[in-house]
Amino acid sequence: MDMERSVACYRRWIAGQEAGLAELVAASANAAAGRATDAELRAVVARCMLGYQDYVAGRRALWPGDGTAFVAPPWCTAFERSVLWLGGCRPSLTIRLLYNLSGEGLEVQVQEFVNGRGPLPRGRMGITPGQLVLINDLHRRTLHQEHALSGRLATLHEDVADSPLFPIVRQRAAATAVQLAAGGCDGAVGPGGVDAEVDAALSSYRAGLAQLVAEADELRMETARAMATEILTPRQAVEMLAAAKQLHLSVRDWSRRTEGAGTQQRLNGRAP
Amino acid sequence: MAEICCEVAAGSPDRKGECAGDAGGGRAARRRRMEIRRLRAVAEDQAAKRRRLEGDEDDVVRDPAPRYGVTSVCGRRRDMEDAVTTRPGFINGHHFFGVFDGHGCSHVATSCGLRMHEIVAEEAAAAAAGSSVSDEAARWRDVMEKSYARMDAEAVGSRETADPAPTCRCEMQLPKCDHVGSTAVVAVVGPRHLVVANCGDSRAVLCSGGAAIPLSADHKPDRPDELERIHAAGGRVIFWDGARVFGMLAMSRAIGDSYLKPFVISDPEVRVVERKDGEDEFLILASDGLWDVVSNEVACKVVRACLRSREPRGGERSSPTSSLSPRQSSGSSSGDEEAAAPSDGAASDSDGEGGEDKACAEAAILLTKLALARQSADNVSVVVVNLRRRPRS
Numbered sequence: 159m160d161m162e163r164s165v166a167c168y169r170r171w172i173a174g175q176e177a178g179l180a181e182l183v184a185a186s187a188n189a190a191a192g193r194a195t196d197a198e199l200r201a202v203v204a205r206c207m208l209g210y211q212d213y214v215a216g217r218r219a220l221w222p223g224d225g226t227a228f229v230a231p232p233w234c235t236a237f238e239r240s241v242l243w244l245g246g247c248r249p250s251l252t253i254r255l256l257y258n259l260s261g262e263g264l265e266v267q268v269q270e271f272v273n274g275r276g277p278l279p280r281g282r283m284g285i286t287p288g289q290l291v292l293i294n295d296l297h298r299r300t301l302h303q304e305h306a307l308s309g310r311l312a313t314l315h316e317d318v319a320d321s322p323l324f325p326i327v328r329q330r331a332a333a334t335a336v337q338l339a340a341g342g343c344d345g346a347v348g349p350g351g352v353d354a355e356v357d358a359a360l361s362s363y364r365a366g367l368a369q370l371v372a373e374a375d376e377l378r379m380e381t382a383r384a385m386a387t388e389i390l391t392p393r394q395a396v397e398m399l400a401a402a403k404q405l406h407l408s409v410r411d412w413s414r415r416t417e418g419a420g421t422q423q424r425l426n427g428r429a430p
Numbered sequence: 431m432a433e434i435c436c437e438v439a440a441g442s443p444d445r446k447g448e449c450a451g452d453a454g455g456g457r458a459a460r461r462r463r464m465e466i467r468r469l470r471a472v473a474e475d476q477a478a479k480r481r482r483l484e485g486d487e488d489d490v491v492r493d494p495a496p497r498y499g500v501t502s503v504c505g506r507r508r509d510m511e512d513a514v515t516t517r518p519g520f521i522n523g524h525h526f527f528g529v530f531d532g533h534g535c536s537h538v539a540t541s542c543g544l545r546m547h548e549i550v551a552e553e554a555a556a557a558a559a560g561s562s563v564s565d566e567a568a569r570w571r572d573v574m575e576k577s578y579a580r581m582d583a584e585a586v587g588s589r590e591t592a593d594p595a596p597t598c599r600c601e602m603q604l605p606k607c608d609h610v611g612s613t614a615v616v617a618v619v620g621p622r623h624l625v626v627a628n629c630g631d632s633r634a635v636l637c638s639g640g641a642a643i644p645l646s647a648d649h650k651p652d653r654p655d656e657l658e659r660i661h662a663a664g665g666r667v668i669f670w671d672g673a674r675v676f677g678m679l680a681m682s683r684a685i686g687d688s689y690l691k692p693f694v695i696s697d698p699e700v701r702v703v704e705r706k707d708g709e710d711e712f713l714i715l716a717s718d719g720l721w722d723v724v725s726n727e728v729a730c731k732v733v734r735a736c737l738r739s740r741e742p743r744g745g746e747r748s749s750p751t752s753s754l755s756p757r758q759s760s761g762s763s764s765g766d767e768e769a770a771a772p773s774d775g776a777a778s779d780s781d782g783e784g785g786e787d788k789a790c791a792e793a794a795i796l797l798t799k800l801a802l803a804r805q806s807a808d809n810v811s812v813v814v815v816n817l818r819r820r821p822r823s
Binding site: 250254257260261262264265268271272274277278279281285287290291294297298301305 | 501503504505506508509510728731732734735736739791792795796798799800802803804
């Protein structure tokens with residue numbers, strides 16, 4: 159049940175990404191033709207940011223206190239799952255993306271500039287020196303926080319071999335051994351059933367991961383928000399967000415094509 | 431903010447008023463002004479003494495600092511290990527610029543960024559006071575060699591002393607700390623000479639008479655003379671993702687890296703060249719994040735175009751239109767002032783005083799953007815120093 163609702167939630171998110179991309183591309187074209195005001199572009203950016211927020215809030219509501227559902231979701235392709243970091247893209251991906259966008263068209267402009275033609279090169283997107291400084295600062299802040307979260311994830315992983323889980327494992331194994339020795343068991347050697355104690359131990363891990371995923375979501379959104387609304391102009395922000403959606407949807411589409419597994423098609427509700 | 435502003439003020443005393451005001455209170459401002467004046471008086475006194483000793487030009491003091499611009503960005507790397515230092519007037523009439531590209535961790539580069547100019551100033555003062563050598567070039571060579579040796583000793587010994595709390599990723603705790611080092615390319619712009627000292631694979635390039643002239647030669651393990659030196663010391667160079675000393679370090683000289691001594695040494699190669707007014711255009715110092723993807727010649731062309739596009743004679747100036755305050759960047763941990771941004775109050779446009787300059791900053795940033803556009807995978811740090819002297823006011 160929860161799985162079905164999760165898949166539905168994911169499907170809505172992908173549909174939203176596709177619709178959002180169309181809107182951003184149209185807005186970008188309007189801006190290029192001088193038909194869009196900054197206010198209109200800002201509204202498009204705001205809607206896009208809201209889309210991210212809705213998805214994150216929606217999936218969190220489906221699995222409250224459990225982060226395990228998002229870190230390697232079965233409704234993504236193996237390729238997508240391998241790219242995921244705590245349930246989404248790495249926050250620093252936004253900066254890498256921008257470095258590449260800001261370099262587009264620069265080479266040709268520099269060529270003309272050194273030959274005495276054309277103004278100071280800024281690249282097609284027109285990133286100014288001041289913006290580059292701010293992007294570098296955002297980059298370093300984001301990397302720092304990303305690093306801290308990665309460290310906490312490592313600790314959480316290692317906690318699996320520690321209390322509260324591991325002592326229970328040992329205790330159950332010892333109990334089983336005693337039972338076997340007493341001949342009270344028909345050879346069925348297993349860890350025993352899930353009782354309240356086991357459930358609590360698993361839940362504490364799930365909750366720890368949910369907390370990390372929530373903070374990672376926050377960092378992803380904060381990085382994108384700072385970039386789109388504080389550093390970039392509305393027009394640049396529209397371009398950046400469109401490129402981010404293009405990247406996401408292309409990777410998804412191509413990995414689905416190359417993996418082409420029946421389970422994927424079933425999970426994603428597309429006819430084989 | 432005030433701190434940075436005052437640093438600038440100390441470098442170019444005429445701008446101290448606004449900065450001191452920024453620090454709050456007219457009285458404090460006055461006191462600071464007095465202090466600066468006192469410092470200047472002392473400095474001038476010492477300079478006069480040194481001039482007598484050195485037989486230097488008689489109006490060193492009035493030669494304004496050159497205009498310069500800096501950028502230093504993390505780029506495609508996940509760790510910032512570059513540090514940059516700019517200290518106009520670090521000793522009277524002389525101006526210090528340095529780029530330090532760390533490896534293993536950032537703390538050796540950071541120490542270089544914080545300390546190298548101080549050490550060079552001390553060594554220069556000692557040399558001036560007790561000098562028996564009359565040849566200025568020989569004396570600077572000596573100053574730089576001593577300074578690099580001291581810097582190396584500090585970097586290697588800093589695990590014991592470690593006075594400022596280390597904030598680097600290794601936190602100087604791991605035994606691996608021996609595996610940390612930094613390049614160091616330093617330029618001292620004097621009234622009559624350019625002194626460039628280098629250790630590692632950062633580089634200084636002079637543009638003079640339209641030509642790009644490298645003033646340092648990268649210390650790569652497969653450079654024939656370096657290879658010979660390493661072999662003579664009993665070391666080996668192994669090709670493992672490029673030439674590396676014992677298959678590890680991809681440069682043959684560095685500050686730090688005590689585990690690879692004596693094969694990797696910290697001795698700098700020093701060039702002292704006479705300044706040629708009318709020919710010398712500018713100097714570029716940069717880490718390999720730039721030089722890996724941009725040639726000396728292209729870098730010089732780009733900088734020349736930037737400086738030319740801002741020359742006052744006629745034409746429109748393409749001024750940056752960013753409404754953002756680029757100064758928010760200053761809380762850096764890369765060692766020193768970094769990413770000096772144009773369109774900032776502290777950056778002089780082209781007025782009489784030296785210091786941070788829009789055209790130079792634009793040039794440094796354009797080179798950085800070009801390096802990123804060309805897929806540079808490293809931190810990128812660039813310093814551009816305009817060597818054209820300004821008319822005195």
